[in-house]
Amino acid sequence: MTSLEEGEVYQHLGTPTGVRVRQTPEDTIVEILRYAAQTDSSLLAPWQKINALNTFLIPRISFVLRGSSVAKVHLNKADSTIRQLVRKWLDLPQRASTDIFYNCHRQGGANVPRMGDLCDVAVITHTFRLLTCPDPTVRSIVEEAIRDVVRKCTSRAPSEQDIDTYLSGFLEAEFGRKGGDLSSLWSRTCNASRRLGKRISCRWKWCKEHQELGILVRCIKTLEHTIVTPTARTLLERTLKDAIRCHYAEKLKRKPDQDKVFQVSSKWDASNHFLSGGKFTRFADWWFIHRARLNCIPLNGAICHGNRDKRCRKCGYAKETLPHVLCGCKHHSGVWCHRHNAIQNRLVKAIPPSLGKITINSAIPGTDSQLRPNIIVTNAEKKRVLMVDITVPFENRSPAFHEARAWKVLTYTPLANTLRAQGYKVQIHAVVVGALSAWDPHNEPVLRTCGVGRRYARLMRQLMVSDTIRWSRDIYTEHITGHHQYQVE
Structure with missing residues (x-):
């Protein structure tokens, strides 16, 4: 040495x-x-x-x-x-918004951590591992060092509660004194705990019952605290990082202009499957989807500054916004059918023949109704009818999906009542996929009812999501440039 x-x-x-x-x-x-x-x-x-x-x-x-x-x-x-x-x-x-950078892939982000958060997590984790070290010699040396620091700060013999208060970065009363000490691991821990405490409400906590020091971390979604004990010391770093990612996800959802899609797309990982590996995704789709989800597409109605004409350049609608272009401009109604059929055909191929006879976009014989459900599965022997309709609304937060599903059920209820009067057992379902690839979690019972296997269902969700992105991108590009973007056999 x-x-x-x-x-x-x-x-x-x-x-x-x-x-x-x-x-x-x-x-x-x-x-x-x-x-x-x-x-x-x-x-x-x-x-x-x-x-x-x-x-x-x-x-x-x-x-x-x-x-x-x-x-x-x-x-x-x-x-x-x-x-x-x-x-x-x-x-x-x-x-x-930069919050998308710090979100995990499952919630629609790039999963790139912020350097300051990494530093704070590393300091707190290192300190906690020292204070809970299984080796008694190391642990006694560390405990004596932290007691000496707290003693200088409070000018008295510190209790266990004083130690966790100091490590949590509490600056009131005697803990706000500046003792003139050099920067150390303990002072860095206080600063890190105070910074993270403002974001994820983490703090050190002495448990009298078990006579051990732990760290409380609040779950952003449930607002309940979970405590990391010495026996779970290896889980502290992951717990803190998960809480930080949830903090940025919730922060993004509170944005007044860029939150609409993420409130829906973050509910199911299939909505963001392409972020980690680009599976089933074209480069053109990649360049489009992130801007579209954050409402950063340069449309007439999305530009806030200046006195620019906000009308739709195709149909003259009062405000040209992305929801209007993807789901409202009648000029693209033909492409909507292709996007709708891409999702429909994936589901039709996955329904096993043993479930019954499958018909597509047809009126039901024996009824006077002109309604044509997208998918009808009829089992004449068991007197069962399954009706499934596909809808692609824009992700205007969660109520948009609930309303789209309820509208489909309400539309086909009279037809279902007619069939029930004939002795059939009828089920009405809707598959909802957002125009910007958000997968509705309420689709899962529909897939099980349709007999789609769990293994193939995972692949089918990803294919449906990627198909939706591809068609929505083509709709937008054709709207802007006027050039045809697709070929249909």
Whole structure:
């Protein structure tokens, strides 16, 4: 071992280590950003670039943060650079919300963590592992060190509650004093806990019943706290990261202009299956879907500044918005049928013949009704009729899906009553897929009723979602350019 003087350093696992030295591994951060720039200039697909960033570069930063005290200035610069790259790979304008970058793939985001959050999670996790270390010698040394710090802060012998109050970043009363100590792991833990506490309401908590120190983390969706105990110490990092991702997801859903689609598309992972690997997705679809979901499409009615004419360029409707173009402009009604039939045909192929005779878009013999359900499965022997209709509404939050489904059921109820009077057992269902690929969770009972196997149902959802994105993109592009975008056999 080399004897070091004060101010001298040696590189330990990529981190400058020594007494009274700056531990910020600037060279490592610069190298990571250089690799990110090379990834950007490579021939990889945009989803592959995001995957490479999350797989190879972000873990290197996370590893460095675990063993060093990194200045936030350098992290903020790295975060700004990475954020601009991800914005480029998603083809989003500057006004698009950055919360989408920090959401996980299942909720429609790029799953790229924020550097400041990574640093705070690393500090809290490292401190918790030291305080709950299974080795009694290490644990006693750490406990004595934290007690000495709290004693200097409060000017009295600290209790267990004083320790968890200090670690939670509480700044009231005697905990707000500045003792003049140098920056240490404990002061960094206080700052990290205070910052994360404002976002996810996490705090340290001493349990009298079990005589152990834990960390309370609030679940954003249920608003209930879960406690990470020493026996579950390995789960702390994942729990904090999940809570942070939920925080950004809920923050995005509260946006007044860019939240409508994400309130629906985040409910089922099939709606965002293409984000991790680009499966069944064209490049043109990738460049379209992210802007469309954040309402950053340059349509006449979506531009807020200036006195521009907001009328639809095709039909003259008062306001040309994306919901109008994809689901309201009669000029594209023929393409709506193709989008509708793409979903319908996937389901028809998946229904087993043993369920009954399948007819498509036909009136039911023996009735006077002119209604033509999209899919009719008739079992004459068991006197059963299953009617399934497909609808593609725009994702104007969850009520839009509920209303679309209820309207379909209400439309075919008179026909169902006629069949019930003839002794048939009738079921009416609707399959709802948003125009921007949001999969309605209420479709799942419909798939089970139609006899679709669980294994194939997963693939079928992804195919339906990708088909919807493809047709919606073609509708939008044809609306803007006037050029035909598809061929139908």
